Every structure is written in C-alpha cells, then in structure tokens.
Amino acid sequence: MAHFTKATSVKDWLNQRLAIEKVEKVMASEYWIPKNINFLWAMGMVLAITFALLLVSGIFLLMYYQPHVDHAFYSVNFTIMRDVGYGWLWRHVHGVAASVVFLVIYIHMFTGIYYGSYKKGREMIWISGMLLFVTFSAEAFSGYMLPWGQMSYWAGMVITNIFSLGGLHMDGLVEWIRGDYVPAQAFLTRFFMLHVLLLPLAIMGLIGLHFATLRIPHVNNQDGEEIDFEKESKKYLAGDKAGSKVMRFANDFMSKDMMVVGIYLIFFFYLVFFQYEFALDPVNFDPADGLKTPAHIYPEWYFLWSYEILRPFSVNIGLMAFGFAQVIFMLLPFLDRSPNAIPASRRGAFGVWFWLLLIDMIVLTAMGKLPPAGIFSTIGLVAALAFIVLWIALPFITKNEKKA
Amino acid sequence: MKNKEPLIFIIVVAFTLLTYWLVEPFAHSQMHKHVESEKFAYADLPAVTKTGVAATGKELVTGAAACTGCHAITKDGLPAAMDAVTAAGTYGVNPPDLSNAGALYDAKFLSDLIKNPAHALKVEHKFDAAKGKMHPMTPFAGAGGEIDQEVADIVAYLQSIAVKPEEVTPKMAFENACGRCHAVGYEKWTQIGEKPAFKFQKESLAFDIKVLEYQESLTKYMGKLPPDLSMYIRSRGEHFISTFIENPQAHLEGTAMPRVGVTAHTAEKVIEYLEDAGDTKRAERTATGKNVMIFIVIFAIFALLWKKQVWRDLH
Known part of the structure; x- marks a missing residue:
C-alpha cells in the first residue's frame, strides 16, 4: 500500500489519493x-x-x-x-x-x-x-x-x-x-x-x-x-x-x-x-x-448524399453503391497510398480530388432532397457515379504522388 | 506567415450557405406548388351593385327566404331548429349560426352564396344540380322582387346584427369559419363546441359519443374526416394556410373543402387562433431569444479577450 502522510491542504489530500496534479498535467497543461x-x-x-x-x-x-x-x-x-x-x-x-x-x-x-x-x-x-x-x-x-x-x-x-x-x-x-x-x-x-x-x-x-x-x-x-x-x-x-x-x-x-x-x-x-x-x-x-x-x-439534410447514392440506380445496384458509400470513408487511410502528410494544396492531383469530392457531395446532398425527376435525376446519377469513380481513383492518383 | 484564417472562414461559410440554400429554399421551391395570395378579393365573384336595407332583410331572413329554417341567429333571439348532432345527421354538417356572419365573411361572397351556394363555395365538382346532387343549402330564388336587391337586403341585415369587423376575435373567427368541420384537440375544441370539464366520467363519455356521431355524419358528407388542426401552424405554415383558406382548389384541385369566403381580417384571426394552438410560446421564444443572444455575444467578447491575453506571450 502506498504511504500516506497527513494532508496539508484539500489539494494535497486529493493529490495523495488521486494524483490530481499529474492528471491535470497529462490532460491539460502539459x-x-x-x-x-x-x-x-x-x-x-x-x-x-x-x-x-x-x-x-x-x-x-x-x-x-x-x-x-x-x-x-x-x-x-x-x-x-x-x-x-x-x-x-x-x-x-x-x-x-x-x-x-x-x-x-x-x-x-x-x-x-x-x-x-x-x-x-x-x-x-x-x-x-x-x-x-x-x-x-x-x-x-x-x-x-x-x-x-x-x-x-x-x-x-x-x-x-x-x-x-x-x-x-x-x-x-x-x-x-x-x-x-x-x-x-x-x-x-x-x-x-x-x-x-x-x-x-x-x-x-x-x-x-x-x-x-x-x-x-x-x-x-x-x-x-x-x-x-x-x-x-x-x-x-x-x-x-x-x-x-x-x-x-x-x-x-x-x-x-x-x-x-x-x-x-x-x-x-x-x-x-x-x-x-x-x-x-x-x-x-x-x-x-x-x-x-x-x-x-426525404431524410434529414446530413443523410441526403448517401440517400442519393442509393436512389438513382436499380434496387440491387443502388444498395451496393449505398453499402460502398457507407464503408469507403473508413478505409481512407489505406486508400491514400501517398506517404505525404501535408495539406492537399501541396499534393497536386490529390488537391483536385479533395475539392471534387467536396463539390460532388454537395451536389449529391441537393439532389437527394429534390424530387427524382427530369434533370435532377440525371444530375443525381452522374454525381453518384462520380463519387464511386473518385474513390476508386484515389489509390492510383496518390500512388504516383511525388514525395514532398 | 500569412494568416489564412479569414480565407478559410469564408470558404467554410460559403459552402455551408450554398448547401443550406440548395436543400432548403431551392429544394422547397421545386417540391411545392407556389400559390400567390389573391388578397381575399374574390375577383371571380360578381360585384355588389345594390345597397341593402337591413329591416327588409330581416323580414326576408325570417320569412320568404326561410334562412332560419336551418340557421340559428342567436344574437337576434332565433335559436337553432335542432342540435348540432341532429343537424349534421340531416345536412352532413351543422349549418352555421349567422349572428356574426356579416362581419366574418366577405359581402360579395355572401351575396353569391345566397343565390348559388355550390358556386360561391367552389364545390360544384361535388354538387351538381344537373346530376341530381344538390348542395344541402337551398339556393335563394327570390321572393318576388328584384333578386339582387333582396340579396343585398339580407346581407345588410346580417351586417347590421354582427359585431364590428374589428371586434372579430381569433376564437370567433375560427369557430365560425372552420370549427364545424375541424377539431383542435390542443384547444379542447370539437366540431360540436368546446369540451367542458365534466365532473363525472359518464358525462364526459356521453359528450364524446355525441362528437363521434357528429364526426360520422361529417365523414360521410366530406368523404373523410377533416383533420385536427392543432399543429397546422407548424406543419403547414402561415402562407399555406392563408392561401388554402382563400381558395382550397388552388392548392388541391378537387378537394371537398369549400372556399369559406372569409375577409382578409377574419383569415388573419384564424391564423392567430392556430398560432395560439400550435405555437403558443412564440412571444416567449422571441423575448428569450434576444436575451440569450445578448448573453452569448458578451460571452464571445470575453472569450476573445481571454484568448488575446493568453496568446500575447506565445508569439
């Protein structure tokens, strides 16, 4: 058992038992x-x-x-x-x-x-x-x-x-x-x-x-x-x-x-x-x-992009695309083959990939809410395909990235 | 190094606003039909050309026009011929008490309604005399004189006994114009009136049975039971409700809901009633909102000053 001495203050009392000073350092000040x-x-x-x-x-x-x-x-x-x-x-x-x-x-x-x-x-x-x-x-x-x-x-x-x-x-x-x-x-x-x-x-x-x-x-x-x-x-x-x-x-x-x-x-x-x-x-x-x-x-706005990946396809293909969208973000560290941990602006093709992905997801979000008819349907389909293509392309474009 | 934070902030805000605009204002403009207000002008109805005489109107209402055969005018001491449940059993819906009709409804609308109910109410798709489907309200065919003068006299009488238009209350507007078909559970309003607080469950159940009987007749008459409007101010919003009241067919072609012919002022009062039912805390929300905003802005200023103080040593 640890050795306890008579406490000189409440803080000291707690310190002997909970090491609050150490905890404070680890969590905050250091x-x-x-x-x-x-x-x-x-x-x-x-x-x-x-x-x-x-x-x-x-x-x-x-x-x-x-x-x-x-x-x-x-x-x-x-x-x-x-x-x-x-x-x-x-x-x-x-x-x-x-x-x-x-x-x-x-x-x-x-x-x-x-x-x-x-x-x-x-x-x-x-x-x-x-x-x-x-x-x-x-x-x-x-x-x-x-x-x-x-x-x-x-x-x-x-x-x-x-x-x-x-x-x-x-x-x-x-x-x-x-x-x-x-x-x-x-x-x-x-x-x-x-x-x-x-x-x-x-x-x-x-x-x-x-x-x-x-x-x-x-x-x-x-x-x-x-x-x-x-x-x-x-x-x-x-x-x-x-x-x-x-x-x-x-x-x-x-x-x-x-x-x-x-x-x-x-x-x-x-x-x-x-x-x-x-x-x-x-x-x-x-x-x-x-x-x-x-x-x-329609779902709440934050689910619209994945809803729109499900929607433009026939049932089975749509579900596969939807499943793909749900897991693909998780795999990002392994799909990005470049050793560079630097901002996208200095990574050439990856920088383009980043902004395309962001814009594609905003387009998907908008189309996910609009009625799936006419031009919105077509835009939705293209955006959903673009999402899949972007992720499939990621390992290839990052593999060829020059080491910074 | 150049400070990139303002640029980053602008980019984050711009993409956020773009997304918001796309999924809210833009998407909703594409999803819902936009109906402009007609300003309650009832432009499709003929203008009133005659000036009526209230005293003559009163004689017509109780005499030749036989309005009081179905309608109560309690204000003038004329009670309803039957109670609400029996009346609904006979006509489909309880005919309104006309005490304040002159203040609640547009004069042009009332004049057309008296001569041709299905036309004024815009329910000719449901009630077509040629096909033997009569509207339960019998059209007034005239009492021997000039019909437009007689109609003007009746309207003048209704206006003379009604409250002044500015005295129309939200409750009065809703109960007269909407409340014989629509319940508002959150305000204890049923189609046969406000449910009182009963001492005994037996009495309460007896009242509920009357409501159910009334609703049964109403459902047969309308095709389906008109919805409870308790939360409509939040589910439909002011603009939708106002333009729907003005002309239900403009929103929903073929609907069984009649155009009720209220004045712009009465419609405002109906909206106010619905706000009192479904958005009771709106005044508190605005007042609390202001105080919270002031508090948070002060908090943010102190946080900013604290940051400046702490970071002075870091550069």
Whole structure:
C-alpha cells in the first residue's frame, strides 16, 4: 500500500489519493499542441460542446417524453411544447443541435482529409472518428423516430426496408428489426431504448477512444510539419514560450477553443430561436398515419448524399453503391497510398480530388432532397457515379504522388 | 506567415450557405406548388351593385327566404331548429349560426352564396344540380322582387346584427369559419363546441359519443374526416394556410373543402387562433431569444479577450 502522510491542504489530500496534479498535467497543461494550427482545429471542442448541449437538453426532454404510439406525438407537441416551462426551448436546442452537430462533423472530417490528418500513425484517429460518425448517424435516426410524426413513421419505414437487401428479399430481417410488419409500438420502444441508452453509451465510449487515439501521434498541424514534441515542450517549459513550436492545451489552446465556441454559439442560438425550421421539418408536425404517405419522403439534410447514392440506380445496384458509400470513408487511410502528410494544396492531383469530392457531395446532398425527376435525376446519377469513380481513383492518383 | 484564417472562414461559410440554400429554399421551391395570395378579393365573384336595407332583410331572413329554417341567429333571439348532432345527421354538417356572419365573411361572397351556394363555395365538382346532387343549402330564388336587391337586403341585415369587423376575435373567427368541420384537440375544441370539464366520467363519455356521431355524419358528407388542426401552424405554415383558406382548389384541385369566403381580417384571426394552438410560446421564444443572444455575444467578447491575453506571450 502506498504511504500516506497527513494532508496539508484539500489539494494535497486529493493529490495523495488521486494524483490530481499529474492528471491535470497529462490532460491539460502539459498536453502539447502545435502552434501552427487554425480555427478548424477547434471543431473538436465545438463538437464536445454541442454533444453536451444534446445530452443536457435530452435529459430534460426525457422527463416528459412518452414512448407510446398513442402518446408520443402529444407528449412532444403538447406537453413539452406547451405545458412544460421552457420545454419548447429544450426541444429546439435538441433538434437544432442534432442537425448542426453534423455540419460540424462534416467540417471536422473534411479538415482531416485536407490536411492529411489520417496518415502516419494517425489512422486510429480517423477510424475512431468514422465510428463516431456511424454511431451519431444511428443516434440521429433513432431520435428522429421518437416524435412519431409523419416523417418519423415513413422514414422509419423506408430505412428499415433497406435491410431486406433488395433482391435477397430478407423480409424476415426487416420484421425482426421492426418487431412487427410495419413500424408500430415495438418499433418505437426499441428505437427509444437505442436513442436514450445504448447509442449514447457507445458514443461516450467512442469519444473516449477518439481522445485516446490523439495521445501518441499528437494533433496534426496546418503545414504538415513533423514536430519534435519532446524538444519543443522542454523549450516552452524553460520559459521560451514564443520560440517554442508547441503550446499547452490549457489555457493556451483552450482560450482559442473558447473563442471559436463563443462565435459558434452565436450562430447556434440564432438558429435555435429564429431559424429552426431546417432542423424541425414541418412534415413531422403531422401525426404518424400509416394510411397516408407524404408526397415527398426525404431524410434529414446530413443523410441526403448517401440517400442519393442509393436512389438513382436499380434496387440491387443502388444498395451496393449505398453499402460502398457507407464503408469507403473508413478505409481512407489505406486508400491514400501517398506517404505525404501535408495539406492537399501541396499534393497536386490529390488537391483536385479533395475539392471534387467536396463539390460532388454537395451536389449529391441537393439532389437527394429534390424530387427524382427530369434533370435532377440525371444530375443525381452522374454525381453518384462520380463519387464511386473518385474513390476508386484515389489509390492510383496518390500512388504516383511525388514525395514532398 | 500569412494568416489564412479569414480565407478559410469564408470558404467554410460559403459552402455551408450554398448547401443550406440548395436543400432548403431551392429544394422547397421545386417540391411545392407556389400559390400567390389573391388578397381575399374574390375577383371571380360578381360585384355588389345594390345597397341593402337591413329591416327588409330581416323580414326576408325570417320569412320568404326561410334562412332560419336551418340557421340559428342567436344574437337576434332565433335559436337553432335542432342540435348540432341532429343537424349534421340531416345536412352532413351543422349549418352555421349567422349572428356574426356579416362581419366574418366577405359581402360579395355572401351575396353569391345566397343565390348559388355550390358556386360561391367552389364545390360544384361535388354538387351538381344537373346530376341530381344538390348542395344541402337551398339556393335563394327570390321572393318576388328584384333578386339582387333582396340579396343585398339580407346581407345588410346580417351586417347590421354582427359585431364590428374589428371586434372579430381569433376564437370567433375560427369557430365560425372552420370549427364545424375541424377539431383542435390542443384547444379542447370539437366540431360540436368546446369540451367542458365534466365532473363525472359518464358525462364526459356521453359528450364524446355525441362528437363521434357528429364526426360520422361529417365523414360521410366530406368523404373523410377533416383533420385536427392543432399543429397546422407548424406543419403547414402561415402562407399555406392563408392561401388554402382563400381558395382550397388552388392548392388541391378537387378537394371537398369549400372556399369559406372569409375577409382578409377574419383569415388573419384564424391564423392567430392556430398560432395560439400550435405555437403558443412564440412571444416567449422571441423575448428569450434576444436575451440569450445578448448573453452569448458578451460571452464571445470575453472569450476573445481571454484568448488575446493568453496568446500575447506565445508569439
């Protein structure tokens, strides 16, 4: 057993038992961050804050929400929106945060792709991040079922139907997932469980893993510079703060994180109070009706690009393309054959590939919402094919990249 | 090194706004039919040329025109001939009490309605006298004098007993113009009136049965039960509701919903009623929103100052 002495202060008392000073150093004051990074490196903190907003607002909503097909819509739209003091605020925060979190995730992802932050020892950062993307997607989808409105019901119907895997006709699997032939009570209760327990647990575990994956390779920087963290941190601690290439996480980088968070929250709360319709779809304010299919069924904006990869093809090919789109991002560290971990702007063909992918995904997103007819159908098909071609081409164009 | 942050920020904002514009304003403009407001002018209906005399109108309403055979005018001491459920059983829907009709509905609309209900209501696709399908409201064929003068007299009478147009309340507007077909559960409104708080469950159930009986007749009459409008302000929005009330056929050709002929002012009050049902916290939302924005801006300023202070030593 360790040797304990009479404590001289509360801090000392805790220090002997929990090594709080050591923990503080490891987690904050001697967690070294390169100086040559820009505000895009604050997206992690922005995501953490948004997740906290989701968690807190979710806890408040959970106190009044009723997972029953006859009461769910009422409990959301009457009890929470009208009866409970500031219930509307929690719902708007929750709904808007659920949408905005994906915007920030996409910015975070494309930052990683642009600066090559998934290479040279940083593969696990990327993979754990993509696992977070998948669990966040499942969390968003399961949450979307809960108000039991028209779009909840029909999106639930369409998405669970995907699991019949087209020509394989695995209808038994679809029924097993739904717990019924159509979305009904069993379906609602299990998606409620997934949304408030299993998936949040998985997300919190994965956030821990995502932080841990950063520990050894450290965060990347905007110049693709290889930094000797050992040497630079000694320089900093010796007093040469200005000359060192690194800084403390806290308070040095955290002060910048908070500045970005401040600006982000202005944007976020503007949306919550004055521009919320994009996140709270009007169609979902009609109660679920299994006998009345809405004129247009579309997922939330952040799923549109993958929905559009599914849609322009015949059933079986569409499903294969969709499956391809779901796993291909995960494989990015292995498809990029270049040894260069530098910004895309200095990587020749890869730079072009990056902007093409970004624009293609925006085109897919737009076409995924528009009715699949006429010119939109054609643009959607071309964009979906372009997405597949881009990813197939990636190993070839990066293999020939010159070493920087 | 040159500071690239402003450029990066502009790129991030530009792509975000582009995506937003594509999936929201642009996509919705492609998905939904846009119907312009007709400003409640009822331009398709003939203009009113005669000036009516209220006293003559009253004689017609209770006498030759026989309006009170079906309609109550409680304001003038004329009760309904039957209760709402029985009336719906007979006509399909409970004929409205005309006490405030003169203030709620457009005069041009009322004049046309009296002579040719199916035409004014834009339900001629459903009720065609030639095919033996009569609208439950009997057209007024005249009482021997000049028909347009008589119609003007009736309208003048209805206007004389009604509240002043500016006194129309949201509740009055909704209950008269919409409430005999549409329930608003969140406001306890049913097609036969507001459900009272009963002391005994037996009484409450008896009331519910009456509502169900009424709805059964209404469903037969309309083809399907008209929807509960509790959340329509959020699911359809103000513009859709307003233009739909103005002319249902413009949005949904062939719909059984009649054009109800309200004035622009009454339509505004109907919208206000729906906001009070489905968006009760809108004033609180704006007020809280302003305070939160002020708080967050102050927070952001302090965060910026803190960052500047911390980073002074880092360069």
